[in-house]
């Protein structure tokens with residue numbers, strides 16, 4: 389319980405962060421303008437802290453909140469196509485208690501997995517700037533300091549993979565990204581996958597079978 393309350397305290401600090409002027413302006417603008425289908429929602433429009441099991445052995449590392457997904461709901465990958473694909477897969481893998489994620493308080497609980505991202509505010513065109521990733525890495529450091537059981541870093545996409553390498557102080561050229569790439573890093577392993585974006589899943593670049601195989605491998609590496 390000590391870990392949980394420390395995480396909650398950290399999350400409150402993250403939610404108040406306004407260090408990246410471009411992202412603060414964008415996340416709030418999206419929250420005001422909204423998408424027509426969500427016009428009755430009050431968008432979260434703040435940084436999205438991590439979510440999951442404080443005893444996680446798998447850290448799932450995404451890129452950034454989706455403008456109308458987690459920037460609307462306030463929970464990673466919740467409320468958009470990426471999340472539909474991801475959470476259904478986590479459920480099939482036995483890493484969660486339900487296949488759907490629609491809003492905070494929907495009953496979803498992760499088992500053995502914690503989800504966070506390279507940046508915690510929605511960026512224009514889903515493209516955070518290098519300095520924004522660098523700034524947000526401090527929040528990554530603080531979150532990971534409270535997740536002592538993590539054995540597998542599962543990076544979703546090349547930018548998340550590179551952000552993790554930067555965070556770990558490792559040369560990008562020594563650990564190139566590929567779908568299914570796997571690098572032992574002392575007590576941990578860096579495993580990477582194509583991102584679960586709609587662009588990848590609708591074009592077949594990332595299929596459910598491919599992602600199920602990644603989660604199976606992550607579980608094996610994590611001893612789950």
Ligand code: SF4
Pocket residue numbers: 402405406407408411412435507508509520523524527
């Ligand atoms: S991206 Fe990270 S560092 Fe920048 S404002 Fe959001 S929470 Fe703060």
